[in-house]
Amino acid sequence: MALAVGLSLAPIPEALRPIPSLAKGPVAPQLIALVTTSSAASKRKAVGVAPDGESNAPEVPELPEEEEDTPELVQANPSDAGTPEPPPIVAESDSLGLAKLGPAMRDAALRMESLREKMGAQHVDIEPGCRRMGASGCEESGLAPFFDALDGLHDGIRTQPVRVEHLGDSLIASDHITDMVRLRLQERHGSGGKGFLYIDRPTRSGRGVRAGTASEGWEFTRLIDRAPPKDRLPFTGVAFAAGNAGSQDVRFGIDDARTAEIFFLAQPGGGSVQVLADGKLLQKVQTRWTPAEVAFAPVKLPAGAKTLTLKTRGKVELHGVSLENGNPGVVYDTIGLPGAYAGVFLRAHRPYFRSQMRHRKPSLVVLMFGGNEAFRLSRDWTKPEEIKQEAESLVKLVRESVPDSACLVMSPIDAAIRTMGGDLVPRRSSREVADIFRQVATEGGCAYWDALSAMGGEGSAIRWLAAGMLNQDLIHPRAKGSDLLGHLFDLAIQRAWASSHTQHGAIEPTGIQNADKALTATFTRLHSLEKGENSRLGVLQMGASHTASHYFTDALRTPLTKRFGDAGRGFIAAGKASDRLKPAGVSRELTGEWTMEDALSAATPGQAWGLSGVRAVGAPGASLSIRFCDGCTAATTPPARLSLYWLDGPGVGQMEVKVDGSALPPEPPPPEPFTSPTVRIRSFPVTGPSHEVAVLNQGGGPITVLGAALDLEQPGVAYDAVGLPGATAATVAGMDAQALAAQLSSRKPQLLVFWFGTNESGQPDLDAEKLRTGYGELIARLKKDSGGAECLVIGTTDRLQQRADGGWEEAPGLQQVVTTLPEVARAQGCAYWSARAAMGGARGMVRWQREGLGHADGTHLTPGGYEKLAGMFLSDLLAAYETFKAQPPALAAEGR
Template sequence: MSLKPTSTGWTLAFTVLLTVGLSLAPLPEKFRPLPSLRQEGSLGPKLVALALPASLRGVKAPRPPADTLAPDAPPSALADADSVGTDTDPKAGPDVGEAPAVPGIGLEELSAPTLATARELEALRERMGAKHVDIELNCRKSRADGTCEEDGLAPLMRALGDLRSDTRRTPVRVVHLGDSLIASDYITDVVRDRLQERFGSGGPGFLYIHRLASAGRATRAGTASTDGWKMERLVDTHWPRDRVGWTGVAFSTNGPAQSTRYSVEGTRVAELYFLAQAASGSVQVSVDGKNTQRIQTRAFGPKSEAAFARLKLPEGAKMLTLTASGKTELHGVALESGTPGVVYDTVGLLGGMAEVYLRAQPAAFRAQLRHRKPSLVVLMVGGNEAFFLSRERTTVDEVRTQMKELVSRVRTAVPDAACLVMSPIDAGVRTMSGELVTRRHSAEVTEVFREEARQGGCAFYDTLAAMGGEGSALKWLESGLMLEDLVHPRVRGSNLLGHLFDLSLQRAFARTHPPRLPGADPTGLQNATPALNRMFEALGRREAGAKLRVGIAQVGASHTAAHFFSDTVRATLTKRFGDAGRGFIAAGKPSSRLEAAHVSRTLDGPWTVEDAKGAVPGGLWGLTGIRAVGAPGASLGISFCEGCDDRKDTPGRLDLYALDAPDAAPPVIRVDGEEIAPEAPPPEPLTKPTVRIRSFPVTGAAHTVQVTVPEGGGSATVLGASLEYDTPGLVYDALGLPGATAFTARDMDAAAMDEQFKARRPDLLVFWYGTNEAELPGLDAEALQQDYAALVTRLRKATGAECLLIGPTDRLQQDADGRWEEAPALGKVLTTLPKVAKDAGCAYWSARAAMGGERSMQRWQRQPEALGHADGVHLTQAGYTVLANAFVKDLMAAYESTKKGGEPTASAAGAP
């Protein structure tokens, strides 16, 4: 479709566009490839020195920007360059001179996948000479004596702090106004994603009726269905002077009904921004094809004004459709989840300037901005001002006056919100002779904006200095980070700018809300060498073609019992190293969690499923701490690889784990429907229950074992079954008991457990306890350390396996007022488990650190697709998948490093 601007000055506009190249033009998608962010080589100690959260460094506001650091500067110089000095100014803000130390560069509280991308961007930053530049906070509110009472970002930081402490029940909204650099959302998407990961997502935010240009992404807009909409923009020669506010665009129709639609999955609240006018018009709202309400757009009086309508979205809604009839004018729709979290609005106009936003109708600008109730307004213009200065089409005084007025309008419209001014980035131009030179006036506009931000009580971020200063655009062009127009960054360059701005916001937040020091909660895989040397050597041989089996047994609580984590790990590892079978499945009730692995269980008749939690110490249990006890007439079945047919001639082995009891008639066992002949009785009669593992040869992929208790034969106890193929590959057992702790495993009969683990032939034991220990107010950390280490050591001795401990996920619980707080013993567990791993000679991986550290569960709960369960303890299936992928990535990174004959790299070993 084509939306038709009503400007009558297109000829002049195209002349200007031809003159300035693509600087004011829509950005074609084909010029925006999304290359992979591959880290080329290790940053070594430089990145560690920058990113290590435990190293605290004083950070000062960056004025003036530091000189570009020489590429061969030592790590200490690199760290110093990221903290640039400033003149002491008693009115500059609460933090003046030497600022309080803040951790690292802002990489704290990122989940493992995001942290991996951040490390890649850090590698890119170092290669490009870009810088970590801190936000100049300035002063928005002074005391009577002239000292600063509140800095320019204080309202935002308070709001984010309330989100973190779970005392806020409404979203924290950011409104980001700008030019073509953000119209595509390629910078702000990084910032939005990071903030929503740290503090939770409040929803997509403000979206246009349709994208503003024929090229580019439509992620910040709906999809209009016909060509009957008329689009008018503040950047047009004849802009809509009397009605449009900060949205900058009006979409109107006065003929046949026109519609637009939005994906609203996870959204519960929508608000329509429109113009109430004397003409009769309406908007029909429908959700998933069903009409829900009709909005009349007629004004109550003769004067047109900005108006808003709240739309009802039922839970589970997927598609919102708006159909406008009569004379209507719509400005956009705000979509929110209705839960606490961050909402980040991106409103970018191609060719945007401070002067362009001043074209907005003042009352509409004020009404729309106030209605959003932002905690922060960001102003990101300046590139077009610098261009027009270079063409002598404006003056520095005009630029100063326009920015002063724009800041004033924002502060007046939302006096309780923080505001932040960003400088333009560097750009280049081609001379008549074809030479590439730096565009003049970017630095001059930066200084104007810096001063107007300070005078107006707004914070200031020097994007030019962060990019690398004047001349950096030419370097970015050579490295493929800029488009050929020398004005707009490509996706990778935009991601770097977003990364740097996000970390500056995080460092500002850490001044007043420092994250927990993570010394006891390290990121990544620790002690991979030497703890996993034999495991990695076996994987290397298997990958090289050796015909061997590699066994991994993961034992733990509900995170393991859910199977979602282990299924993801198994699928990734078996794809690379070969699939030697599903492994062990505990006896028990039918479970939908097994369906993804094509496994099912049945229980018919009088069965009782018992577990080891709270049982008398010393009992006989299966590998998971489960046993199924059947009375006469009961029948139990476990089926593997249902529907599989890709191993028709493959031999294998199906093992049944059960208890033999004195004076009990043996149960009837059927494998694939065929009854198995009873074994001969043992030479010596049994005097007590004994674990018995029976092995049955099978051929093909799919198999079922069924155990039936004969009438009059007493009871039978089944522990589980396993299926393996006689093919090279990997077997990954998931042995989880919901609610279990390391103490639960300690109290089970040692000889019986050791025998069963030995039968599983693991090369690696993965232990994942700690989440349930975290809820114990009186947890004895010393006892946990001793008993857990003893358990690991005992099972290692029985199996000869290496070991890896996974630390707890973040765990929260609600207080009497419904606010989330950390589980009472989580800190003890986080401190103790690395010691357990060290005592037992195991590798260690912190699930909580991979989630993003302190209060990450709350942030995972508030993602657009929830990753954390509402109970504050468990993850959703999507969350377990994300966490498992992070685990495999760290495990395989360590494997790759040792496969090459060296120590794990910093990223593989878990250095932040």
């Protein structure tokens, strides 16, 4: 201890101090922490001699959990104090690689972008490398097998998980960097489960997220030990033995896992392992075998189980456990050892390495070394030729073990050293090792990612240290720094994948496009409402079944009215009773003989319909009622307006109207009798949000009811949803224009939302030019009929149809619709939001089906799916609104 203190206070480089930060703080607490750590570490016995990391100190373990800053993976708010700035809108080209991320993770990624700019970090593309050369050049890139596997997930034809094996040093030993990449990949492509977990933390420090909770008597041997037995260690780098210290156990949280696989050594005299789920015995695994070889024991986990426990008896050696949920998705294994370099993993027993690697069937193997090579090179403990030879040998071993897998080599990141004078300077050998690794990757047929340049190049470690993103050892990033590196690596993977799978067409932009120009008046009204001014925003959404279901619009209406005020439930089409309306407190009832008619089934075009394209025709004696806020107790009772929409004309019956059970005087006849069906609208002053309007056909002919509306005369948002299942934009264009104009004039929307395209995408003979022209003319006409409303076009959701072999393929007109709708929106001055991009783009429906969000028909969503999609839309809309508010006042005022 005295020697450690003396050396730590001596004028030597910081990296060589036994207690690096001793000279910068109180001595006593650090000595206590050192003694406590040593005592805790002694509870487990490491077999063999001291590891390289202890004798040569190329790297040290990461700080304990309690000393790390909290990583920001998907938190809604950054950890910095103060009010967070709103995230910027994603660029239309999505050049960053943010496609397919959900709102929360994308917002966190955008905050990471702000941090990246602050730190001077860079977006560095992956160099794809070449797996196979041909007469015409490279015929297969280094990442082709990985990208093909991801495409298989999105095509719905892959039934196995896409596994990634990430081998490396202390930068990933505690699952930093890789945790960010894992979360992002599983967000985009689905999760296959936790993947491989160690029995215990082999480094005795850092986070335990990739290991079980083990008893204290496990003995373990590691590849980082200076002289590990070469005939027994696996590719996972650690063997956990339970023979000499008696029976041992380890417990894992199951989460969503449905299968477990135990990695162990079958050996002469081997004992047994009891496998328990929530304390109940599932099976017993015998490990006795001659000759010794690595083995695997699959275990099916019971539904609802919480914990998996392994209990040993006799001589047992375990290597780890893999937990997977049985779904096609991404499984990302982290195999990291502090102090490791490429040569360390060459110490593994080759047959064991090959057997376990092949058993995992990875689609991608990532090799993340270089930091310890650079350290060793800076101390003249190795030579560039030796570094290259070891890296080449490891790449060759991986390629021979899993020849059908992609491989990717990463460079070391930047590090710094402290001079004798106390100055910080970049570690001189990091770039040299990075260049060696690039050459190894190129010659070995692997992709390459320059993490050093992504971090900001040589000298960036010094900036990161000053910003609190690097540990005092000048080598290891703290949690937020690791998150940033994971963020940059993930986006590099996404960009590479997006550029590789052109067979699905271009990736659509995410976020609200053209919002700054198309929604100025809308955002101005929202801002007025937020400031408490007397204003109103009427929104009317027209569409097909996505709109008609009300799930999407109800999920929007609630948060909008809560934040900006409630201006009433708005328009409700006439119709039968519907459970979909109950959550919003709306109910409908038809009594007697009624016929429901719609514009899709009309024998001739040009007929008069309600806003939703339907009408209810009642025979004499039939009655209809629509209730608003049914069963609710209103906190306030503002003045309101209850309106009834119906068709008048030749031969109509006599209609009695009641409001809240009280009959109203008959409507005065028009000055001139109607010669054709004509929209009539009658409004009644009421108080509060809870009301019923009812009509009764008293005879003389049929009556035709279109709907009713309730508007509160107070500041707020009113969101009308008028949709007809199966409709297209052409369906609405074929309806009587005068009838639509009369109803739109009554509703007075300031924003029209159009959501067509899903049904058009199912048309094998779709005429894209006709869609472009017809849809554009419809939008222009309805904007005019609404008194100059702004407009927003929602693009189609992903739509698939099932093939004979059970797989899914795109609907025949989908690509034409995806290309045409943004053009229509742009030509009409509308904002545009791609629902398909929000779902993850091409084959997004397959993933949503897997997660219980997409309907089995490949076209519709489940209620939960509509709610999730609405949340994504609302997040993007409010992000655009926050950007609008951040404009200089003169610009923001232009929309008023």
